[in-house]
Amino acid sequence: MEKLKSLADLKKIREDAREKLDLRVKGDNPGGLVLVKVAMATCGIASGAKPIMEFFVEELDKRGIGAVVTQTGCMGYCYAEPTVEVQLPGREPVVYGFVDRKRADEIIEKYIKNGELVEGIIPVNYEKID
Amino acid sequence: MHLLVCGGTGCRASESNLIVESLKRELEEKGLSSEVQVIMTGCFGFCEKGPVVKVMPDNTFYVQVKPEDAAVIVAEHVIKGRPVQRLLYVDPKSKEHITDSKHMGFYRKQIRIALRNCGFINPENIEEYIARDGYAALGKCISELSAADVIDIIKKSGLRGRGGAGFPTGLKWEIASKNKADQKYVVCNADEGDPGAFMDRSVLEGDPHSVLEAMAICGYAIGASKGLIYIRAEYPLAIQRLKIALGQAREYGLLGKNILGGEFSFDIELRYGAGAFVCGEETALIHSMEGHRGEPTNKPPFPAESGFLGKPTNVNNVETFASVPVIINKGWEWFSSIGTEKSKGTKVFALAGKINNVGLIEVPMGTTLREIIFEIGGGIKNGKKFKAVQTGGPSGGCLTENHLDIPIDFDNLAAAGSIMGSGGMIVMDEDDCMVSIAKFFLEFTVEESCGKCAPCRIGNKRVHELLTHITKGNGTLADLDRLRNMCNVIKDTSLCGLGQTSPNPVLSTMDNFMDEYVAHVTEKRCPSGQCRDLMKYTIDVEKCVGCTACARGCPVNAITGERKGPHFIDQEKCIKCGACFEKCKFGAVLIN
Numbered sequence: 001m002e003k004l005k006s007l008a009d010l011k012k013i014r015e016d017a018r019e020k021l022d023l024r025v026k027g028d029n030p031g032g033l034v035l036v037k038v039a040m041a042t043c044g045i046a047s048g049a050k051p052i053m054e055f056f057v058e059e060l061d062k063r064g065i066g067a068v069v070t071q072t073g074c075m076g077y078c079y080a081e082p083t084v085e086v087q088l089p090g091r092e093p094v095v096y097g098f099v100d101r102k103r104a105d106e107i108i109e110k111y112i113k114n115g116e117l118v119e120g121i122i123p124v125n126y127e128k129i130d
Numbered sequence: 131m132h133l134l135v136c137g138g139t140g141c142r143a144s145e146s147n148l149i150v151e152s153l154k155r156e157l158e159e160k161g162l163s164s165e166v167q168v169i170m171t172g173c174f175g176f177c178e179k180g181p182v183v184k185v186m187p188d189n190t191f192y193v194q195v196k197p198e199d200a201a202v203i204v205a206e207h208v209i210k211g212r213p214v215q216r217l218l219y220v221d222p223k224s225k226e227h228i229t230d231s232k233h234m235g236f237y238r239k240q241i242r243i244a245l246r247n248c249g250f251i252n253p254e255n256i257e258e259y260i261a262r263d264g265y266a267a268l269g270k271c272i273s274e275l276s277a278a279d280v281i282d283i284i285k286k287s288g289l290r291g292r293g294g295a296g297f298p299t300g301l302k303w304e305i306a307s308k309n310k311a312d313q314k315y316v317v318c319n320a321d322e323g324d325p326g327a328f329m330d331r332s333v334l335e336g337d338p339h340s341v342l343e344a345m346a347i348c349g350y351a352i353g354a355s356k357g358l359i360y361i362r363a364e365y366p367l368a369i370q371r372l373k374i375a376l377g378q379a380r381e382y383g384l385l386g387k388n389i390l391g392g393e394f395s396f397d398i399e400l401r402y403g404a405g406a407f408v409c410g411e412e413t414a415l416i417h418s419m420e421g422h423r424g425e426p427t428n429k430p431p432f433p434a435e436s437g438f439l440g441k442p443t444n445v446n447n448v449e450t451f452a453s454v455p456v457i458i459n460k461g462w463e464w465f466s467s468i469g470t471e472k473s474k475g476t477k478v479f480a481l482a483g484k485i486n487n488v489g490l491i492e493v494p495m496g497t498t499l500r501e502i503i504f505e506i507g508g509g510i511k512n513g514k515k516f517k518a519v520q521t522g523g524p525s526g527g528c529l530t531e532n533h534l535d536i537p538i539d540f541d542n543l544a545a546a547g548s549i550m551g552s553g554g555m556i557v558m559d560e561d562d563c564m565v566s567i568a569k570f571f572l573e574f575t576v577e578e579s580c581g582k583c584a585p586c587r588i589g590n591k592r593v594h595e596l597l598t599h600i601t602k603g604n605g606t607l608a609d610l611d612r613l614r615n616m617c618n619v620i621k622d623t624s625l626c627g628l629g630q631t632s633p634n635p636v637l638s639t640m641d642n643f644m645d646e647y648v649a650h651v652t653e654k655r656c657p658s659g660q661c662r663d664l665m666k667y668t669i670d671v672e673k674c675v676g677c678t679a680c681a682r683g684c685p686v687n688a689i690t691g692e693r694k695g696p697h698f699i700d701q702e703k704c705i706k707c708g709a710c711f712e713k714c715k716f717g718a719v720l721i722n
Contacts, residue, residue, distance in 0.1 A: 004384065005383070010265055014263070014264075020261075037249075042365075042368075043332075045367070071254070072253065072336065073247070073250075073335050076248070076332075077489050079486070079488040080172060117134070118169065119137075121134065123174045125176075126492070127240065130263075
């Protein structure tokens with residue numbers, strides 16, 4: 001990585017990075033990927049988020065589903081760890097709590113494959129600032 | 131189409147599981163069960179108007195739904211596509227029925243500013259941070275704004291220190307900027323130590339770049355080229371993510387020499403603390419970073435004048451820093467439009483204790499305790515009665531039901547006898563003994579006192595002894611006066627914030643729960659049944675059938691009595707383990 005030399009350089013990186021993020025979630029993009037985010041702060045990891053993340057990475061690959069699995073910080077729902085956010089192309093993201101292997105499997109088979117919601121949803125109850 | 135039914139504890143208690151069943155039955159009868167799914171979800175945070183049902187994708191939000199309403203929801207909404215007016219939420223101000231839940235005020239109960247990226251971006255990828263306007267504020271500062279402009283923006287925003295004391299951040303920066311020196315320092319206080327508090331850890335683990343960016347902005351504003359993050363060694367994941375973030379920021383030229391090709395240079399180092407509570411006090415923190423004992427010193431001189439290695443130093447808390455880049459990007463007008471008159475913006479709270487939704491929340495200043503505990507927090511566990519909430523950790527106090535409706539900000543909490551503190555919030559229910567709670571916090575202070583000044587070192591120890599005395603049933607009414615006196619002396623004469631605030635848990639519980647203290651000393655009784663030494667097990671001879679189960683279960687052979695005759699407990703021998711109480715099938719063992 002070359003060092004950024006100006007504010008313009010930073011803006012260019014921002015546009016590129018935004019495009020990359022958008023590509024994943026844009027609905028009108030037929031090749032849109034499924035985005036899976038696993039909350040991996042201390043609370044999540046302590047409740048078993050690491051094997052869940054591995055499970056998603058391996059199983060989505062095995063079942064031939066184009067998806068990006070990434071880690072993120074604490075979503076704030078520490079009572080329901082491990083928590084996982086799944087965003088299907090063109091849809092609002094959905095957060096699932098208490099995700100064990102069984103529920104993870106259900107999320108892949110029902111929600112990711114067919115768009116059917118499964119139990120364990122944590123409703124959004126806050127306002128985003130942007 | 132999906133029908134989401136709230137399965138939070140509050141809604142379950144008002145039979146939301148029956149709503150799920152009746153909805154499923156209705157759909158089955160109409161032959162729609164393959165097209166419409168009924169899903170039970172976690173808490174919507176709207177327990178006050180529960181049970182709630184949300185229809186997706188049209189976002190219709192029904193409140194106070196009863197199992198009988200399932201038929202009308204299916205017939206009207208699912209089949210005919212018409213929202214059921216009478217079940218819609220009615221806005222208390224405009225009296226309008228609200229169809230789309232996005233327009234409901236309750237979404238505005240939580241606004242995530244410091245937590246804006248937590249749980250949203252990958253904290254180990256700088257580009258995701260940049261995509262969310264990361265480092266744009268730093269770029270704006272160094273290319274468009276003067277140092278004085280930056281300070282002016284922070285001052286006008288009304289941002290106050292989130293570490294506890296609530297000192298105006300802009301003013302702090304201004305003082306540090308005015309002091310002339312060849313080297314100045316920016317310090318981030320990440321020595322989070324209140325029991326039950328984990329806000330700073332979560333910010334560092336979820337969004338480390340926001341803190342790095344803000345420190346560089348602060349460096350630009352006060353004229354410092356070096357930053358230090360003082361973080362406790364028991365936060366290994368936060369440390370690891372900070373290291374990754376530092377490496378990436380340097381690689382991209384966003385930290386280091388000539389940031390973004392300009393004149394300004396700034397770099398950050400990590401310093402590890404061994405986890406002493408007193409090191410969260412800024413002078414003790416600075417001494418610890420210098421390699422000395424973590425002991426506080428008198429202020430003045432303030433760190434802004436003579437801090438790290440005797441140079442002007444600006445110390446801010448993690449959450450304070452995390453709010454800075456947004457203020458620069460969105461303007462001080464936006465930030466100061468949120469919150470109360472004297473406390474602007476939002477505050478992150480770590481909800482813990484006997485509450486259903488333990489976790490991290492961020493609410494505008496001015497939100498009430500009731501909204502936080504009963505709506506966002508989902509109420510008290512197991513349907514118990516709310517008793518008190520402890521805010522501000524060992525330096526804070528316990529607030530009661532009478533305080534539930536005061537708008538939370540720095541000044542209101544102080545007026546109510548507690549403090550904002552760093553944002554720990556421990557909820558207690560009817561089973562908690564307030565004398566024991568005060569004792570717990572004092573135990574913590576006794577352990578964490580650095581020992582430098584006598585009032586804190588000796589006084590807190592004595593206060594703890596007196597509290598132990600009371601919980602053992604040896605206290606007198608005179609002891610209560612002595613307790614209050616001693617607390618006031620410690621408050622007035624201690625050197626640093628730790629000692630000056632350490633009696634708060636005792637004083638606030640004495641103010642709000644004096645009856646419990648009195649019961650402990652006069653009746654030798656613990657109203658919540660928590661103080662073991664005050665418990666007395668007896669056997670009701672009327673109910674006792676003489677089965678001998680209790681006597682066989684007693685580990686110290688304190689129970690005597692003939693088979694088929696009444697039994698007795700020898701109070702001298704009894705160790706109050708409760709084994710007899712559990713063994714008795716006839717309810718003959720009594721606790722008082």
